[in-house]
Amino acid sequence: MIEIDGQAGGGQLLRTALALSLCTGEPFAMEGIRGKRSRPGLLRQHLTAVEAARDVGAASVEGAxxxxxxxxxxxxxxxGGTRRWTIGTAGSTTLVLQTVLPALWMHGVAASLTIEGGTHNPAAPSANFIAEAFLPAMAKMGLDASFALDSHGFYPAGGGCIRCDVRESGRPAAVSLAQRGEIVERHAEAIISAIPAKIGERELNVARARLDLDEGEASLHDVRGAHGPGNALSIRYRSDDGIAAVFTSFGEKRVTAEAVAERACAEARAWLAAGVAVDSHLADQLLLPMALAGGGSFTTLAPSDHTRSNAALIEKFLPVEFSFHDEGRGRWTVAVSD
Incomplete structure (x- = not known):
């Protein structure tokens, strides 16, 4: 049994351990879960990820x-089969999905998954990111899956719903993403729910100015039927190699629309300036499938502590090794080998 110290990590450490345990069949014990957080221990969203992993893996669990x-x-x-999980809060549906998806893929199992909760949460990949960046990247590695956002769920109300149909797929294949492809699409979408449209319009005005977007490259999406108010600005760049970068910023009380937009634009501009193939958000998500493939590499921005700790945990479960090489001028190469 693999022993893991969860003291310094957050929920992602737990979700990665669950995913790897399902993929490898190796049991684990984690102590001090989220021990340094203001609210240590398992919260509702983490328990839903454990529940999902337990169901998919027919697992025995202690401490949930x-x-x-x-x-x-x-x-x-x-x-696999048909599965449905409800978080009951605005906890991230996408993080629950990413907990079980690698194992279904790795084991060639078909499943129809429905998850209710938050779909646009500041502390997690948005549903836009999953649909527009994550799953297309996984498709390049051999995953056959489709995704639908049935309803939006913003923090703190939640109440959203996503669906993912996973078809039998071959094991993940290694990819090399050394160079960014030619950008063939760019788009900024301001998503609003139960707030004035002018807030989204102000965000789009900033995006057009900072990123030199045309009128047709920006749109306002007024969500109907969400459980509460919410706002997100999502900026997408897609290359001719099928890889996309998605940058998202969320509206907050007492934060101007302009400040919200500036955050997402700053991330996009940094990625554009570095000339790398993969943005920081997708870089985090590529580590596990590339390790399952046993090889691969990509260029990205400077790896965060979160990325490095995730890589170290993966190395505990799989016979692989990650390397991080600083190429200079904000450009890094991340590689995995067996």
Whole structure:
């Protein structure tokens, strides 16, 4: 059984461990879960990820309780079928999806997944990111899956819903993303729910000015039927190689629309200036499937501590090694080898 210290990590450390345990069949024990956070231990969104992993992996679980600082997880085999999980808060549906998706893919299992909760959460990949950046990148590596956003769920109300149909796929294939392809599409979308349209329009005005977008490259999406107010600005760049970069900033109380837009634009401009193939958000998501493939590389911006700790955890479960090489001028190469 693999022993993991969860003291310094957050929920992502737990979700990665669950995903790897399902992929490899290796049980693990984690102690001090989120021990340094203001609210340590397991929260509702983490428990839903544990529940999803337990269901898919027919696993035995100890410690899956609110506030628990320790968890023991022993999978017995991966199965698909029709599954539905409800977080009950604005906790991220996309993070629950990413907990079980690698194992379904790795084991060639078909599944129809429905997850209810938050779809646009500042602390997690947005549904836009999953649909426009993450899944297309996974498709390049061999995943056959489709995704639908049935309803938006903003923080703190939640109440959104995503669906993902996973078809039987071959094992992940290694890819090399050394150079960025030619950018063939750029678009800024301001998403609003139960707030004045002028807020989204102000965000789009900033995006047009900072990123030199044409009128047709910006749109306002007024969401109907969401459970509460919400706002997000999502900026997408797609290259001719099928790789996309998505930068998202979320509206907050007492933060101007202009400041919200500036955050997303600053991330986009940094990625554009570095000339790398993969943005920081997708870089985090590529580590696990590339490790499962046993090889691959990509260029990106400077790896965060979060990225490095995720890589170190993956190395505990799989016979692979990550390398991080500073190429200069903000450009890094991340590679994995067995």
């Amino acid at each position: 309780e609110p506030g628990s600082l320790s968890l023991r997880f022993t999978p017995r085999g991966v199965s």
